[in-house]
Amino acid sequence: ETKLTIANWLPPSHPLVSEVIVPMAQKISEVTGGEVTTSMLPAPLGPPPAQFDLAANGVADITFGVQGYNAGRFKTTNLAELPFLGNSSEAISVAYWRTYEKMLFKAGEYDKVKVLAVFTHGPGEIFLKKGDVTSVDVLKGQKLRTGGGFVNQIVAQLGAVPVEGPSSKAYELLSQGVADGILFPFESVNSFKLIPELSAAITVPGGLYNTSFFIVMNKAKWRSLTPKQQAEIDSITGEALARMAGQMWDRADAKGLDAMKGKIKISAATDEQLTAWKKALQPAIDAQIEAVSKTGIDGKAAHDLFMSELAAASK
Amino acid sequence: MALLGGILLLVMMTMTIVDVIGRYAFNSPLRGAGELTELLLVSLIFMGLPAVTLENGHVTVDVLTEHLPKWSERWRMAAIGVINTVILTLIGWQIWLHASQIAAYGDVTTTLRLPIAPIGYFCALCTFASAAASFMASFLAPSHSSIKG
Amino acid sequence: MQHWPVGIAILLALLFTGVPIAFAMTAVGLVGVASIIGMTPALSLVATVFFDYGRDYSLSVLPLFLIMGYFVVQSGIAEELYNAAYAWLRHRRGGLATATVLACGAFSSVCGSSMATAATMARISLPSMRRFGYPDHLAMATIAAGGTLGILIPPSVILVFYGIMTQQDIGKLFLAGIIPGIVGVIGYIIAVRISLFFYKGTLPTEPKLPLMERVKALKGSAGAILLFAFVMGGIYLGIFTPTESAGMGAGGAFLLTILLGKFSIKGLFEVLYETMKTSAMMFFILFGALTFTNYVNMSGMTQDIQTFIGIFGESRISLILIILVIYLLLGCVLESLSMIMLTVPVFYPIAEAHGINLIWFGIFIVMVTEVSLITPPVGMNAFVLKAVVQDVSLRTIFKGLAPFVLMDILRIGLLILLPGMALLLT
Ligand code: NA
Ligand code: NA
Numbered sequence: 001e002t003k004l005t006i007a008n009w010l011p012p013s014h015p016l017v018s019e020v021i022v023p024m025a026q027k028i029s030e031v032t033g034g035e036v037t038t039s040m041l042p043a044p045l046g047p048p049p050a051q052f053d054l055a056a057n058g059v060a061d062i063t064f065g066v067q068g069y070n071a072g073r074f075k076t077t078n079l080a081e082l083p084f085l086g087n088s089s090e091a092i093s094v095a096y097w098r099t100y101e102k103m104l105f106k107a108g109e110y111d112k113v114k115v116l117a118v119f120t121h122g123p124g125e126i127f128l129k130k131g132d133v134t135s136v137d138v139l140k141g142q143k144l145r146t147g148g149g150f151v152n153q154i155v156a157q158l159g160a161v162p163v164e165g166p167s168s169k170a171y172e173l174l175s176q177g178v179a180d181g182i183l184f185p186f187e188s189v190n191s192f193k194l195i196p197e198l199s200a201a202i203t204v205p206g207g208l209y210n211t212s213f214f215i216v217m218n219k220a221k222w223r224s225l226t227p228k229q230q231a232e233i234d235s236i237t238g239e240a241l242a243r244m245a246g247q248m249w250d251r252a253d254a255k256g257l258d259a260m261k262g263k264i265k266i267s268a269a270t271d272e273q274l275t276a277w278k279k280a281l282q283p284a285i286d287a288q289i290e291a292v293s294k295t296g297i298d299g300k301a302a303h304d305l306f307m308s309e310l311a312a313a314s315k
Numbered sequence: 316m317a318l319l320g321g322i323l324l325l326v327m328m329t330m331t332i333v334d335v336i337g338r339y340a341f342n343s344p345l346r347g348a349g350e351l352t353e354l355l356l357v358s359l360i361f362m363g364l365p366a367v368t369l370e371n372g373h374v375t376v377d378v379l380t381e382h383l384p385k386w387s388e389r390w391r392m393a394a395i396g397v398i399n400t401v402i403l404t405l406i407g408w409q410i411w412l413h414a415s416q417i418a419a420y421g422d423v424t425t426t427l428r429l430p431i432a433p434i435g436y437f438c439a440l441c442t443f444a445s446a447a448a449s450f451m452a453s454f455l456a457p458s459h460s461s462i463k464g
Numbered sequence: 465m466q467h468w469p470v471g472i473a474i475l476l477a478l479l480f481t482g483v484p485i486a487f488a489m490t491a492v493g494l495v496g497v498a499s500i501i502g503m504t505p506a507l508s509l510v511a512t513v514f515f516d517y518g519r520d521y522s523l524s525v526l527p528l529f530l531i532m533g534y535f536v537v538q539s540g541i542a543e544e545l546y547n548a549a550y551a552w553l554r555h556r557r558g559g560l561a562t563a564t565v566l567a568c569g570a571f572s573s574v575c576g577s578s579m580a581t582a583a584t585m586a587r588i589s590l591p592s593m594r595r596f597g598y599p600d601h602l603a604m605a606t607i608a609a610g611g612t613l614g615i616l617i618p619p620s621v622i623l624v625f626y627g628i629m630t631q632q633d634i635g636k637l638f639l640a641g642i643i644p645g646i647v648g649v650i651g652y653i654i655a656v657r658i659s660l661f662f663y664k665g666t667l668p669t670e671p672k673l674p675l676m677e678r679v680k681a682l683k684g685s686a687g688a689i690l691l692f693a694f695v696m697g698g699i700y701l702g703i704f705t706p707t708e709s710a711g712m713g714a715g716g717a718f719l720l721t722i723l724l725g726k727f728s729i730k731g732l733f734e735v736l737y738e739t740m741k742t743s744a745m746m747f748f749i750l751f752g753a754l755t756f757t758n759y760v761n762m763s764g765m766t767q768d769i770q771t772f773i774g775i776f777g778e779s780r781i782s783l784i785l786i787i788l789v790i791y792l793l794l795g796c797v798l799e800s801l802s803m804i805m806l807t808v809p810v811f812y813p814i815a816e817a818h819g820i821n822l823i824w825f826g827i828f829i830v831m832v833t834e835v836s837l838i839t840p841p842v843g844m845n846a847f848v849l850k851a852v853v854q855d856v857s858l859r860t861i862f863k864g865l866a867p868f869v870l871m872d873i874l875r876i877g878l879l880i881l882l883p884g885m886a887l888l889l890t
Binding site (some may be wrong): 317318324327328330332339353356357359360361362363370374375379391398399405406410412431435438 | 479480481483484487494507508510511512515518519520521524527528531708710711712714715718732736739740742744745747748801
Binding site for chain 1 (some may be wrong): 501502504505506508509512513516517519520521631633635702703704705707757758760761762766767809813
């Protein structure tokens with residue numbers, strides 16, 4: 001019998017833990033007939049950016065996290081974080097996984113681990129405390145909280161002022177008026193209890209940004225499993241796990257949207273706004289795709305593959 | 316070293332102030348202030364380490380050791396100095412390896428895209444210096460630190 | 465049963481033979497983790513803890529609050545606070561002791577460390593109390609106990625650490641500490657009265673100052689009040705975040721030093737050098753504790769203690785009482801910072817699982833830590849006083865602290881009965 005240790009850095013009630021990691025752990029045990037079991041550690045082993053290395057170095061057997069916390073390390077992630085990607089986390093996540101399996105893995109970014117899943121959350125929308133949501137210039141000069149990285153560029157390109165801070169500080173920044181608004185998926189606005197602090201939302205078809213996640217396993221531990229056990233675990237991870245995670249985010253987004261009803265005025269971006277924003281963001285988008293080529297795989301081809309997988313998964 | 320550390324601290328303090336004032340007065344917060352603070356913080360911690368170690372300033376529990384016979388004190392201090400040296404060397408070595416790992420995959424800060432590895436090497440060097448300091452301090456007179464939590 | 469009791473026994477052995485707390489915890493943590501997952505991964509975890517936690521933005525408040533405290537000491541605000549309190553109380557029996565409690569409370573609102581508060585107030589109020597013939601046990605105990613307010617009344621280093629370990633909003637924790645801090649001041653004034661009741665000797669008083677003179681004396685405390693209002697007001701009104709408040713407070717204290725004419729380049733660099741050293745010292749204790757925590761985390765100790773606490777029933781109140789007893793016992797022998805580092809990771813998941821508000825729990829933890837600072841045999845604030853005045857025995861200081869410990873325990877009882885004491889302002 002093999003026991004896998006899972007490192008967790010989120011509260012146990014977070015849906016990523018309770019609706020993805022915990023069910024995954026149960027399935028591992030079920031599908032291997034109890035030969036491989038898991039245990040989740042009660043407290044974090046390291047800060048969020050350290051999670052990938054914790055699995056790579058064998059401190060824990062399974063870890064999960066956000067690639068963006070290690071800027072510069074993951075470039076293929078760029079493709080999954082682009083604006084106007086898609087409205088369904090499930091479709092994006094499945095397409096992202098298929099693209100990873102067919103092409104992105106060649107970039108070698110995950111060579112030190114066994115990848116159990118890569119996926120994204122739902123579309124990131126715009127939430128504001130005030131402002132004329134129909135104006136093309138609604139974002140001009142607004143201080144928007146972001147987690148840093150590419151979304152900072154997005155915010156700056158649209159004429160807003162990025163205020164950086166970890167997501168756990170979002171409430172602090174908004175409630176105290178340090179930030180005027182935030183780019184977040186519906187789920188996060190709800191779960192970080194930001195609804196009372198915001199008055200208006202602008203939804204952008206496909207989202208204005210996205211965030212990529214990973215679930216990985218220590219490679220030596222993976223190799224210590226029998227081929228049969230490996231096959232059994234493969235059957236419930238990979239695309240299946242990416243789909244489960246995507247569905248979780250979609251459910252959480254629906255719940256978040258529901259909680260906002262009557263409290264936040266939600267309006268879709270106008271055609272004028274979309275034209276202006278797409279034009280403003282295109283150079284940054286192109287640069288992000290181009291940067292993927294630095295890993296040795298063809299960024300343009302990878303992006304095209306991702307888009308066709310996304311079209312297929314969205315049907 | 317003391318001077319450089321002092322300047323880094325002043326920079327850290329000033330950066331917060333400029334960031335906050337910039338946010339209100341000019342609607343433009345200081346870009347990357349948070350991540351600069353992070354790099355300054357870790358540098359500062361490790362820069363202070365050799366000084367603390369050399370002065371035997373690490374916090375100890377001295378309820379029992381106060382009552383030990385005088386002759387044993389030198390031996391005890393020497394033994395503790397060796398323990399400290401070993402642990403500091405281990406820490407320095409691991410941070411060095413960690414830094415080279417970070418360098419290998421090119422980890423940078425999120426906004427300003429500053430490389431992180433050089434700071435890691437610097438911290439490792441400070442830890443090695445502290446290991447040497449601890450070895451030396453174990454043969455000097457003990458002193459006690461003053462301010463804690 | 466797992467091998468963590470052995471780990472703890474070895475840790476205590478190392479601590480009591482005088483191995484620095486930081487390195488003892490690192491060593492036991494490293495070896496303990498290695499015994500579970502092997503040496504190579506255990507070593508890599510050391511780098512993660514020391515380098516990656518060292519880059520944690522929220523921890524930057526620590527050096528900044530330290531600078532703020534040092535600047536405050538340099539600016540002479542502490543003397544002003546004491547003189548103001550004294551002007552109002554000098555005609556009462558024991559007025560100097562009461563003034564000391566008030567000044568400690570006021571100074572705590574600009575200084576985040578209990579030991580720094582005790583050390584500063586010892587330099588300022590002890591000479592006059594001794595000159596007026598106050599008995600040693602009363603004079604020393606008043607300062608040692610008053611100093612503990614440093615970590616309850618915001619800003620507070622302990623609350624920052626607690627907030628980071630439990631992912632709670634540090635701003636809310638700070639606000640939650642205000643009312644309990646004021647209750648603490650009142651409690652200590654009562655403790656002074658109790659001491660005076662049992663002290664049969666005479667204590668000289670001075671003639672009552674005219675009202676105008678007393679009002680005038682308040683002027684000197686304006687600097688401290690302004691600084692406190694600036695920091696807490698800034699957080700409350702949302703002008704800056706609690707994390708930023710440390711930098712703003714340090715800048716404000718720096719400005720005050722200049723305005724009060726106490727600025728010198730030499731003094732500035734002394735402050736910065738001390739801050740750098742103290743930061744290194746405190747962070748290495750933190751890293752050591754985090755390394756040890758990883759061992760605790762992997763060893764199954766949390767589950768074992770949960771099971772143990774379960775013996776005493778499932779109710780919230782029995783859980784809190786058993787945690788209180790454990791803390792009071794641990795607090796006798798452990799240094800405050802290391803106690804927090806060692807125990808919070810064990811208790812907060814248990815508290816959270818029982819639906820206890822973690823902001824309230826943070827204040828509870830700080831209060832029991834305050835007790836630990838003034839109980840024998842390891843009472844850091846008593847040690848500070850002993851270090852300042854060598855010719856008084858620790859026994860005398862601890863004896864004088866008895867009524868203060870009593871008031872502390874009553875205050876904890878009050879916090880348990882009236883959770884609103886902490887949660888009202890949050
Ligand atoms: Na304080
Ligand atoms: Na004690």
